């Protein structure tokens with residue numbers, strides 16, 4: 001469920017790729033409207049417990065104040081610490097107990113487990129609401145090439161992200177379960193943020209933190225993060241500033257991304273640079289299909305490869321390792337390209353097939369991601385449900401691929417879009433093991449697995465023995481789903497090229513304007529190789 005639509009007027013440019021590489025989000029209260037559910041669960045827990053506890057000298061049994069007590073003792077902190085600090089403030093010192101103490105045990109763990117059961121009950125009844133502006137900012141950041149992580153003391157993080165359909169939007173999740181396993185001190189100590197930055201491969205000074213709790217702002221400030229942003233949902237501006245926030249916003253729609261991102265030079269004017277980088281190296285080419293090798297058209301079946309592009313691909317594949325990594329189904333993409341001297345990765349890389357360029361090792365390359373196979377039943381049900389639910393929406397097209405279901409809305413009237421979105425949201429929530437992603441005028445359900453075009457690219461480089469310093473991988477793509485591959489090449493020192501008519505924030509190094517330019521590049525690279 002989304003909390004209103006993002007209104008992007010007067011956003012203040014705050015994030016700049018020149019200064020920052022990553023953005024770390026707190027969960028409850030920043031991304032999801034769950035802070036108030038936590039506050040209610042805490043209140044029920046403590047009010048019930050204190051009212052049942054026999055009056056004892058030195059103890060204060062007054063009711064839990066869901067404003068003051070919530071912020072002072074529990075907000076943003078690990079659950080066990082929350083129980084302990086609140087009770088100590090009321091003069092009650094309970095034994096810690098064991099992590100699996102049942103909820104009726106009068107121990108810190110027992111009460112913590114009671115609170116968690118109450119929280120889950122409330123979520124079950126009310127569902128998860130996300131802040132639309134937060135999700136919008138997340139998407140904008142990822143398009144601009146920032147890495148993202150969610151960092152939370154909550155042990156319910158995976159459940160919340162899954163139910164809210166947010167888990168595809170982060171490179172890393174660091175939650176209360178992992179923090180405990182790694183023995184990291186919780187907020188207000190900086191350890192969880194610092195660990196998450198490390199997992200993203202980024203120094204704290206090159207990362208920003210978004211937090212609504214004072215404990216979280218203190219943690220980020222103590223960790224010397226490059227930018228600490230407080231989100232003031234309920235009149236806490238002054239205290240967020242006093243605890244170390246550099247800036248405070250009421251909502252995330254007010255946050256913009258600076259357009260200082262280097263304008264990507266048109267690649268054809270930069271051929272000299274590419275050939276310099278290719279000196280003594282073998283290129284390995286990875287190409288998206290729709291929007292990269294063919295122009296985007298109204299109906300997916302009409303996206304046919306031109307004869308000249310097919311020839312350019314065939315010739316390039318004779319000279320260098322070449323794979324087409326597409327969101328389309330594997331059989332669909334291999335039939336559309338129609339060449340047998342290159343590798344195809346379908347369903348965003350869940351399904352890979354092609355000749356191994358080292359036939360002495362093995363004739364063919366074949367991979368179906370096992371975790372994707374586990375999701376086949378859910379995908380089948382999702383496709384059937386969506387076909388039925390959307391049968392009367394004019395223009396909608398449900399495309400079943402082996403490892404994904406795309407719901408095309410290019411020909412759907414604007415007034416019907418909310419209905420389609422709702423059907424996709426509900427279908428995803430009703431089935432285990434699927435996550436929602438997007439694309440150009442489509443919604444998509446995929447196996448909820450940490451696998452995307454970037455991971456498929458890494459897999460191919462490794463399987464094809466292309467990881468050495470003598471290889472220069474190049475990836476070309478036009479869509480948000482290609483940004484995952486651009487980010488991988490950024491890390492590996494390859495060349496990534498966005499195909500887009502107009503410049504836009506991207507993790508890619510360069511931009512080409514249209515598939516015609518891609519064809520010219522293929523011919524150029526093939527010629528270079530021949531001359532060498």
Ligand SMILES: O=P(O)(O)OC[C@H]1O[C@H](O[C@H]2O[C@H](CO)[C@@H](O)[C@H](O)[C@H]2O)[C@H](O)[C@@H](O)[C@@H]1O
Pocket residue numbers: 288289290291292295296297298299300301303325326327328329399406408410439440441442479481
């Ligand atoms: O990763 P790609 O090879 O770029 O595939 C992405 C999606 O491409 C197709 O949909 C897109 O192209 C269609 C034809 O131009 C267009 O009508 C649609 O609006 C685009 O989203 C394909 O149908 C999807 O399965 C792919 O995921």
